[in-house]
Amino acid sequence: MRRDLVEAASRGDHEAFEVLATSAGDRLYAVARLILRETHLAEDAVQEALVRAWQQLPSLRDPDRFDAWLYRLVVNACADQGRQLRRWTQQVRPIPLQASISDDTSSVADREQLERGFSRLKPEQRAVVVLHYYSGFSAAEMARILGIPEGTARSRLHYATEAMRAALQADARQPAVAQNRTA
Amino acid sequence: MATDERFDKTISAWLEGTAPSRLPERVLDATFERTRKSRQQVGWRGLLGRIRITRFAPALSGAVVVVLAAALALSYYSNQAGVGGTAAAFAGNWESTDPPPDSSHLSMEVIRLSNGTYSVTIRDDLASVCDGVSSTMTGVAEARDPGRLVIGQPAYACDDGSKPQALSGPPLEEQLRNLAFVYDFQGDQLQDSFGLVWSRVAMGP
Numbered sequence: 001m002r003r004d005l006v007e008a009a010s011r012g013d014h015e016a017f018e019v020l021a022t023s024a025g026d027r028l029y030a031v032a033r034l035i036l037r038e039t040h041l042a043e044d045a046v047q048e049a050l051v052r053a054w055q056q057l058p059s060l061r062d063p064d065r066f067d068a069w070l071y072r073l074v075v076n077a078c079a080d081q082g083r084q085l086r087r088w089t090q091q092v093r094p095i096p097l098q099a100s101i102s103d104d105t106s107s108v109a110d111r112e113q114l115e116r117g118f119s120r121l122k123p124e125q126r127a128v129v130v131l132h133y134y135s136g137f138s139a140a141e142m143a144r145i146l147g148i149p150e151g152t153a154r155s156r157l158h159y160a161t162e163a164m165r166a167a168l169q170a171d172a173r174q175p176a177v178a179q180n181r182t183a
Numbered sequence: 184m185a186t187d188e189r190f191d192k193t194i195s196a197w198l199e200g201t202a203p204s205r206l207p208e209r210v211l212d213a214t215f216e217r218t219r220k221s222r223q224q225v226g227w228r229g230l231l232g233r234i235r236i237t238r239f240a241p242a243l244s245g246a247v248v249v250v251l252a253a254a255l256a257l258s259y260y261s262n263q264a265g266v267g268g269t270a271a272a273f274a275g276n277w278e279s280t281d282p283p284p285d286s287s288h289l290s291m292e293v294i295r296l297s298n299g300t301y302s303v304t305i306r307d308d309l310a311s312v313c314d315g316v317s318s319t320m321t322g323v324a325e326a327r328d329p330g331r332l333v334i335g336q337p338a339y340a341c342d343d344g345s346k347p348q349a350l351s352g353p354p355l356e357e358q359l360r361n362l363a364f365v366y367d368f369q370g371d372q373l374q375d376s377f378g379l380v381w382s383r384v385a386m387g388p
Binding site for chain 1: 190191193195197198199200201202203204205206207210211213215218219221222223224286287288308311314315316345350
């Protein structure tokens with residue numbers, strides 16, 4: 001059914017494409033906003049990715065790769081938006097996203113440290129963190145989505161995870177340092 | 184120190200906690216407004232997909248036979264001493280396909296200039312280094328050895344005006360420097376420095 005829709009859309013069927021885009025919209029938006037941490041840029045990234053998907057769909061050889069290809073387009077669009085974000089953050093300090101639901105993260109301090117650690121990552125590292133920890137893709141799947149060697153996907157994920165762990169550990173050390181100073 | 188598993192769960196929980204639930208409908212509306220006005224980029228693969236093969240099968244197979252015969256004759260002709268030779272062999276239109284995951288279509292036009300060099304234009308319909316948009320690479324090539332065409336410094340541009348960026352390794356300019364094509368007389372094919380094999384595109388009637 002889905003394959004039929006992709007094939008129809010690649011032959012120029014607008015309705016088929018709109019069904020596909022609507023069903024993918026929420027998860028693409030979640031990925032984009034988690035990578036960019038900014039609502040309007042994420043909306044723009046999703047829109048750009050979907051427009052590119054429509055335009056380039058006839059060149060997609062395997063309709064079964066449509067979903068992975070969409071993720072790739074949205075990650076690339078996030079990279080484009082990220083370049084704008086870097087210019088923008090030189091003038092405006094971004095506001096961290098508020099948790100929409102209560103999560104299992106142990107404390108507000110943890111969330112802030114994760115946010116800070118994540119914001120220091122490069123766009124390509126953010127992408128693997130989100131694709132792995134949020135979307136649940138393995139390193140091999142991420143490699144196929146992003147068009148990079150599996151080893152590169154693993155190393156990006158490793159470096160990004162270590163950077164975020166370091167951010168949390170730095171936070172954990174601060175109270176201990178403060179206690180030692182007051183003792 | 185948190186264990187790996189606990190830390191993984193912490194990151195997952197944090198991401199799930201901050202992920203938005205729905206894409207605003209106005210974004211989809213704006214997207215569809217653009218796609219309805221936008222034309223799809225139909226390459227040769229797309230065109231083939233739109234042709235009803237059953238109807239065109241006899242004509243298509245006939246055309247393939249004619250093209251193959253022409254290619255064989257051209258290959259034999261270009262191998263004759265003093266007739267055409269390597270210089271003539273490079274000129275023409277070529278095509279190739281990027282390896283997966285791009286699997287994009289590449290076309291190349293090689294024109295022999297009066298001073299003995301070649302003008303080369305390569306088009307990629309989906310370039311990773313351009314975030315998936317099409318790209319054009321141009322350059323002047325020299326036949327440095329018999330059967331070897333080299334572009335000293337190709338100029339690579341994304342068709343949407345964005346700057347191409349290498350996905351890994353040294354900068355793109357370095358990776359493309361001295362891009363070479365080796366001619367295979369037997370198969371009338373070119374193989375470039377990246378291992379891509381280029382086939383000659385048969386000329387129309």
